[in-house]
Amino acid sequence: MASIKIENVQKAFGKTIAIDHLNLEIKDGEFFTFLGPSGCGKTTTLRMIAGFYYPTKGVVRFGDKDMTRVPPEKRNTGMVFQNYALFPHMTVFENVAFGLRVRKVSSSDLKGKVLDALRKVRLENYSDRQVSQLSGGQQQRVALARALVIEPEILLLDEPLSNLDAKLRDEMRAEILRLQRDYKITTIYVTHDQAEALSMSDRIAVFNFGVCHQVGTPAEIYNQPANDFVASFIGEINLLSVQVKSVQQENIVVTLENGEEPVKLIVHNHTNEGELIQQNEKNLAVSIRPEAIRILDTVEKGTNILKGKIESVQFFGSVVNVMVDVHNVLLRVDVLNTHEFGYFYQGKEVYVQLPEKQLRLIPVISGDAP
Amino acid sequence: MASIKIENVQKAFGKTIAIDHLNLEIKDGEFFTFLGPSGCGKTTTLRMIAGFYYPTKGVVRFGDKDMTRVPPEKRNTGMVFQNYALFPHMTVFENVAFGLRVRKVSSSDLKGKVLDALRKVRLENYSDRQVSQLSGGQQQRVALARALVIEPEILLLDEPLSNLDAKLRDEMRAEILRLQRDYKITTIYVTHDQAEALSMSDRIAVFNFGVCHQVGTPAEIYNQPANDFVASFIGEINLLSVQVKSVQQENIVVTLENGEEPVKLIVHNHTNEGELIQQNEKNLAVSIRPEAIRILDTVEKGTNILKGKIESVQFFGSVVNVMVDVHNVLLRVDVLNTHEFGYFYQGKEVYVQLPEKQLRLIPVISGDAP
């Protein structure tokens, strides 16, 4: 096991810069996730750690050892490829044994280790099968066993679940987590599925266009997104363009820019809001998660209670998604499916409350600001 | 536009019976979804409607016309294939124009119609591209345009979104719905994604192993599942094996079978519960959705309040999933992410309330009953 340090790494392919000035530290035994849209540089970073690419600039360290230019076969990382990359001409056993054979493990040891690894992934009865006779999920477990059996210091997983259907994904997710906890191995997990990232990771790095926007625990990333890209990439969010009116100890007063007469909102002054305003950030927005908004039938006492009208209702099973038009701004509100059917309907007049603690002032970095 | 009637249809491939005694009626202009796990016969049914398979027994009608043995090219259905099946040697324009050319539409009309269809799917600027130069989502829209331009009476969509990533899927879902509403076309949509089915459909048919288990609106399917297969296939659910103790006008009293001293639960007597008991169904379970369970810090007044202990907490973004151990039964509870982080933690003692109206008594048909 080892920690990984990525220091000031840049990677260019010809003229395209796939990764720019990346600094990351992944701790020993951590389950770390790279999250981001397609083409943002997740795979590139992972491959630099595995040794298939060499950074154009910068240093990659395992622990304190500079590994920047060590060839892949000397890195002792275990990688699970997106397509599993199982050797089609070998049995399950031989696939798993491959890394051990390379390491010239004696054949008695080898057998024990391979069977042990297969047991861990619950495939002990499949060792003589050809890999082509396995289902997608089983294949993935073989790939995992193959990577784990060599007892790598680092486990690298490149979107290992993206080919599977929803049910199998859930199962495999649990499996991977269980194995990672068992082996206590430093793991990097690449995905573009935010639910996956949030539910599995110790920490997450969110990428876009080769730049890492935020590193943090799932809750930090979700609840305190660093900017609008992170906020809107991770789950649904309502972003409201605002202007800051006044800053107080506890609260910040902002007005909604919606073309009509300004609507006043009170935002709780979290630690970083003040900084943002001091840094004179021009493009600011107030964000609130759909599930944080409360829908009230009648006006109640409290702050940030606005009148609105239901635009549409969509049923997603456990969650009902209600779009509410509030002063010409469309707010997405998620409520649990606990009401009776037909409780919300298009055209119904309601009040919404935006709890001040759930409102956050964040910088807008993307061109098409909300 | 037309309604579709499937009467007593059976389809066998050699010895495997892919579809057994299917009866369905799909109404004019309806958005109807076939939902079910892989291999359950969704595609087979769709292909019988399209004319690519002929039923072994039974009749397929469009309106009142018997279409059972009409060849596909004479059915005037528009199909969007799972893999889009765009003609790789044609441009976007030519792909869309294909069906019109076959129908010998005059070239002036043709151009107008094709461009109109491309405008509807927002691809008017791509008409001269080769299809290989389009992204997955764009390809799918071409496939849609190609199916819509011939103004089919019926639109058939076979898992059109299963190849796309989450973001694109959301977009495309909205797009398909918009187009379906615009054209007011009878649409059958095949999917194995329950969220997709619930959010888009007018009505849903749930299949398993060639048998249709339930047909109904999304809310009916979700809230009043016909049996444990439907219940657990559509979203997460808690299923508790119970024994009926007494049946009253309003309520039914059951006891939980959990090996310990029996726990009494009161279940609201919906319409069909009484029937079930009269039919002497042996295998019964009480179901409750995770979001319907309330977590209380202290014991309150009310029915079905049980003491429990939090086993694990998993963060999924908008929803936090709390597993609570109640009298040795593990209950899944979903709560919205509105609490502060750390509010729920492993080992915390809590009370859960199972609202009686949300509890439902359903038959257990699968072998591995809960």
Next chain:
Amino acid sequence: DTKTNSNAGGTKEEKSELEDKIVVYSPHGKDILSKFETQFEEKYSIDVEWLDMGSQEILDRVRSEKTNPQADVWWGAPSTNFNQAKDDGLLAAYQPTYSDSLDEGFHDPEWYWTGTSQTPEVIMYNSKELSKGEVPKDWDELLDPKWKDEIIIRYPLASGTMRTIFSSMIYRTYKDTNDPQEGYDWLTKLDQNTKEYSANPEMMYNKVAKGEGSLSVWAMPDVVMLKENKNYPFEFVIPESGTPVLTEGIAIVEGAKHPKAAEAFYEFVNSPEAAKILAEEFYRIPTRSDVTDLPEWITETDIKTMDIDWDVFQEKGDEWMKYWDENIKSGDKEIKE
């Protein structure tokens, strides 16, 4: 039974100097070559290897191997081929012990080759289709329009025999006028009667035998051989006005790796006994004047030899054939059929 031949150098002392192997290039075919291989090996215990291919191909091959000769002896080819090879410096001179018994025309003045057999060219016909009385008696009769589409001719460019016949037809007038035009006209008329040019002799035999055409021109020994050995319904007529008689010869290749053995073979295959075997079994007319007891078909046949200056043939032959190929042969012949 060949021990009487004192010239062949079969004595024990000489034998010890001979190399143990010899390579022969020859168009004579498997039957002749295997026979002489066995006999020669019996006598000298020298391993004979042979490669049989067309004489023109041998010339080509000897030419390509000039820097690294593979063959020792080249046995069998019209003298014109040998003359060409001699001019290209591909042959080594050797005067055999039997030189006295060869007429003037049957050897190279400088002994680069000597003749082994003579091949008169004849008109050949299918004896099932035509009776002896009907067939043309001389070259010019072939031009009679009644033979239109009855004549099958082996494509001449790759065939020494056909080249000789065609060249002779030109030479008949050329020797007086020094102008090939009259000969070209003759060939043009022949072309008009010709049904098809066959790619190879077998094809020609097959077609004449099956009656697709009934006439051809070809070498006499081959016709006799086909008739006698292979049951073909063939007969021949020796043109009254005279016919070209080719001399087939033998030569030692310059730079041969086994010169001594080559000389032994050279002597061996033209010994009177050998000549007799060749005449009796393989229908070849010997060049040596001292061979006796020849079969009837040789002694009975009266051959009027056309008087030919082979040097002119060698000098002009290619040009004439090229002219024929490019200007006379009707291009649609093969398409027409």
Next chain:
Amino acid sequence: MIKNRDTRLTIWLLIPVVLVLVAYVLYPSLRTFFESLQKDGSISFGNYQDFFVQESKTNLEALWNSVYISILSVLASALIGIPLAIIFNRYDFPGRSFFSTAAILPIVLPSLVGVMAFMFLYGESGLIPNAIKDLFGLDKVPFKIGGVSGILIVHAYTMYVYFYMTVSAAINKIDPSLEEAAYNLGANKFKVFWKVTFPLLTPAIVAASLLVFMISMASFSAPFLLAGGYRVLSLQIYFSKINGDMEIAATQSVILSIVSISFLLFMRWYQNRKDYRMASKGIGAHRSEVKNPLMKWVMVVTGIIGVLILLLPHFTILLLSLVPDGTWTFQTYPTVFNVENYRLLFEDPNIFKPLRNSLLMAVIATLANLVFGVIASYVLVKRKFIGKSFIDILVMIPWALPATVIGMNLIFAFNEPSVFSFGQILVGTFWILPLAYFVRHIPLVVRSTNAVLEQLDDSIEEAARNLGAKWFYTFRKVILPIIMPGVLSGTLLAFIESVGEFPTSVLLYTISNRPISIEIMNQLRMFNMGQAAAYGMIQITLIVIVLFISNKFFGIKAEKAL
């Protein structure tokens, strides 16, 4: 450093590939080109000028005939091969698998005897026309082949297999949902075929056309035996050489090569013009079951008749081999049958030498092809380097060059000592023929290997390295075993073709390496038709045994090679 290490590996792999290509493909071609520039002892383009301005236009005529025959051959082969491929791969009926295998049988027919068999079958005095004549009491034979029509029929017969093989492969890769989509849009069967299926076969058809065009440009046996005086360029080269006009032969070779290479480049351009890649994932084809019983029987009968026609030449050879020489001369049908020819053959103590030679040389050449093909293909497909397309073209050149030209090139290059032959003269030695076979089949093996390597995901190699395996270990234990079945099917085809190879053999054979095909030709030259046929039967049997063993025991299918 690793970067350098990988680059170094690429270079190490590249060196032998480039050396072989330069030594045995480029250098000989350049030698021929150089030879063609020599005229009367000086260097000029005089020979080319002669070629084009020559008064009688014979060369131009030959060039035109070659192109004309080749184009017609492409059309004729396509007309047979494509429908057969479609019938056998799209419809399921009893005996389908037998017929689809039988359809590749022409590749086991030795070219020389094959042509003779055609003459005996369909010539003016051939069996079929005469049988029809006698059967219906006609005055004349109803039809006959010969000349151009003969060449075309022989070409169509032997070369449709290339269309059959490539189109079969392609048709199985077409996503059936494309056709279903077309039906769904209202197109009938006819429209679906012409607007969707057929266009999607374009790459396969282009590849096959290319192959057939080049093979017919180079075709030797058929025109040699059938065409009488019909001029084609490959024969002109042979005759020029026989006549000793080496410079002319070289000039003709260069021009023939230029035509072939232009065609190659044209076809490549044509194919790349459009996109035929199907976006979908690998969904296997499903054959439509023929529902209509009448249709089914029509298919079965067509299949049986087709296979019989395909096998007729083989039967003819068998028949010929059983007729003693001299008993079938003027007779319309043979009357005497026995095994005399075989007896004569087997009495000859040297009978097995040509067989052994052919097998030995084919094995040597094919092994070399295998080793070279795998390395070259790996470098071309999996490594990046400058000048890749140049190497790519060099690899393809032996296909664009007619066999006669390859023979010529080798003669020009190796009848004097050179560095590439380690200071030896190769012409006249045993090694020249295996070398020629090797050169001829470079493209075949490299191409079929490319196909499998392109399908091999890079991540497989990366996975092995990630598990700690060095490159060579990875190559040996992972890459090679995976691609081997695909590679071997190409190699098998190369082997079969080497065993029966004629055009380069006739130019290059020596005493020590005389192959079967030459032996057959010599038998023919001595009009021992029967023994030639017997030899032909032995060759066919040999090839069938090899095909059978490799299919049965190793699961290698030659028909999958293209």
